[in-house]
Ligand code: G3P
C-alpha cells in the first residue's frame with residue numbers, strides 16, 4: 705500500500721523518494737518514479753529546470769553530462785548546459801544507460817510528461833525549482849504547467865503537491881502567484897528568521913547534517929503559510945541509523961535515494 709499524503713502528528717516521518725527512487729533507477733526519470741511506486745512510496749522529489757526554448761524539463765544538474773549521453777550526441781556543445789539546449793535536442797538524449805543497461809532509452813522527461821505520468825501512478829510530488837536564478841520567471845512557467853495538468857485543482861493542492869527551492873525569492877514568488885500551493889524552503893534559516901519564512905512556506909527542509917531536536921522544535925512551534933505547524937522534511941538520508949536519528953528529532957519527512965530503507969528504519973516494530 706502507498707503511504708499517506710500527510711504526516712500525522714504521532715506517526716513516523718514520511719519517506720520521500722529523492723529524484724525518484726534514485727538508488728534503484730536513474731534519477732529524475734519516469735523509471736525512478738515507477739521504482740518509488742513499486743516500493744509503495746507515495747512522495748517523490750524531483751528537480752525542474754528550463755530549456756533554451758522555454759520548455760520545462762526534469763533534471764538535477766545545470767549541465768547534462770553526468771546523467772545523459774549528451775557528450776556523445778553533441779560533442780561540440782560543451783559545457784552542455786540545460787539552458788543552452790532545446791527541448792527537442794534534450795529529447796534525443798539517453799538518460800538511463802549511465803545507471804545501467806536495462807535503463808537504456810530512458811529520457812529526460814518534460815515536466816508535462818512527468819506530471820502526466822504521476823497522474824497515472826497517483827503519487828504525490830515534492831517539486832524543486834532548481835537554480836531559479838538561472839531561469840527568471842520560471843515560477844510562472846511551473847505553475848502554468850501544474851495548472852494545465854490538474855495539479856492546482858483543490859484536492860491535488862491540498863494533499864499531493866509541495867513546491868520547494870533553495871531560492872527564497874522563488875518560493876515567495878510561488879506563494880504570491882498561487883497562494884493555495886504548499887511550499888518548502890530548502891535550507892536551515894537562523895531561528896530568528898523562521899517567522900519571516902513561515903509567512904510564505906509550509907516546510908523548512910534542511911540537510912540532516914544541520915538538524916537538531918531543538919531546531920525541529922522551533923520550526924514546529926510556528927504556523928506555516930496555510931495555518932498548520934511548519935513542517936521539516938530533511939535530506940538526503942540513505943541509511944537506517946541516520947533515519948532513526950532524525951525521526952527521533954521529530955522530523956515530518958525524510959528525503960532518500962532508498963526510501964524503503966528509511967521507511968523500514970522508522971516504522972514501529
Ligand atoms: O529535496 C532536497 C534535495 O533534493 C536538495 O538537494 O541537490 O539533491 O537537489 P539536491
Ligand code: CA
Pocket residue numbers: 749750751832
Ligand atoms: Ca532536489
